[in-house]
Amino acid sequence: MRNLTKRRWLLILLVLVTPPAVYGFMKWREGGINGGQKYAKPFRIAGNLYYVGANDISSFLITGPEGHVLIDGGYPGTPPLIMASIAELGFNVKDVKVLLSSEHHYDHAGGLAELQKASGAQLWTSDPSADAIESGGDDPSNILPIRFLVWTRLIRYPPAHVDHRFEDGDTIRVGPIALTAHITPGHTRGCTSWSFPVRDADRVLNVVSACSLNVMGVSKYSGYKSDFERTFRILRSLPADIWVTAHARQWGRYRKFLARDTVKSPVDAFIDPDGYRAYIDSGEAQFRRGVEH
Numbered sequence: 365m366r367n368l369t370k371r372r373w374l375l376i377l378l379v380l381v382t383p384p385a386v387y388g389f390m391k392w393r394e395g396g397i398n399g400g401q402k403y404a405k406p407f408r409i410a411g412n413l414y415y416v417g418a419n420d421i422s423s424f425l426i427t428g429p430e431g432h433v434l435i436d437g438g439y440p441g442t443p444p445l446i447m448a449s450i451a452e453l454g455f456n457v458k459d460v461k462v463l464l465s466s467e468h469h470y471d472h473a474g475g476l477a478e479l480q481k482a483s484g485a486q487l488w489t490s491d492p493s494a495d496a497i498e499s500g501g502d503d504p505s506n507i508l509p510i511r512f513l514v515w516t517r518l519i520r521y522p523p524a525h526v527d528h529r530f531e532d533g534d535t536i537r538v539g540p541i542a543l544t545a546h547i548t549p550g551h552t553r554g555c556t557s558w559s560f561p562v563r564d565a566d567r568v569l570n571v572v573s574a575c576s577l578n579v580m581g582v583s584k585y586s587g588y589k590s591d592f593e594r595t596f597r598i599l600r601s602l603p604a605d606i607w608v609t610a611h612a613r614q615w616g617r618y619r620k621f622l623a624r625d626t627v628k629s630p631v632d633a634f635i636d637p638d639g640y641r642a643y644i645d646s647g648e649a650q651f652r653r654g655v656e657h
């Protein structure tokens with residue numbers, strides 16, 4: 365009788381504890397695969413440049429008559445959001461001919477393999493990023509516990525095949541679209557910024573997609589300091605009317621997106637050369653103060 369009561373209590377406890385535990389596990393899985401990213405309405409930034417990323421993780425579509433270019437793939441779970449956004453804008457993912465990667469970290473390169481499969485696009489990366497992307501995110505600069513998590517597949521993403529490796533200063537073209545690769549290392553060895561012109565009505569605007577300027581405490585490599593010094597110089601030398609980076613919160617997507625309703629032209633909300641300089645200034649100030657992320 366006593367045992368039966370005990371068993372009954374155990375059963376009740378199990379019934380009470382299981383649903384939140386399963387829910388917690390599902391949330392954890394979802395968080396790991398998609399980093400908690402949510403749908404964000406896609407929109408035209410200027411000319412043929414569109415935002416197709418999630419609420420924070422950026423992804424950009426540059427469209428052209430001979431095919432499109434897509435920058436960055438988000439987490440392993442982000443591609444469905446990116447592809448839905450491309451479709452919502454009226455474009456076909458199969459017309460994406462070139463996939464570009466800014467950096468090999470899990471939150472920006474994790475979705476490249478799926479996007480590559482869906483589009484059939486050629487993937488271009490810098491040489492140091494290529495090895496990491498082809499291994500699903502293994503980076504010799506990482507501290508051992510992180511590498512161990514990659515090796516055990518706990519934080520490994522689907523490896524993508526890198527079709528081409530670009531050099532610093534190379535221009536990648538699809539029809540009239542031309543993006544120049546600037547290898548701006550420090551955050552990672554292969555971190556790449558992009559500069560390209562966008563024609564918007566009767567004006568040409570210079571766009572810079574700048575790499576992260578965060579020092580990563582878990583993956584500092586020898587030489588990262590001199591790399592950052594060079595990166596700050598390179599970024600300062602690029603003319604930018606419009607600037608973006610891999611996390612939307614950093615380039616002010618929300619503020620600028622809201623501002624689209626109040627300025628004369630929606631594109632004007634994104635013209636922000638001062639914000640670009642402030643982004644570099646703040647990255648450099650944190651670097652000089654020894655801030656690590």
Ligand SMILES: [Zn+2]
Nearest residue numbers: 467469551576
């Ligand atoms: Zn990163």
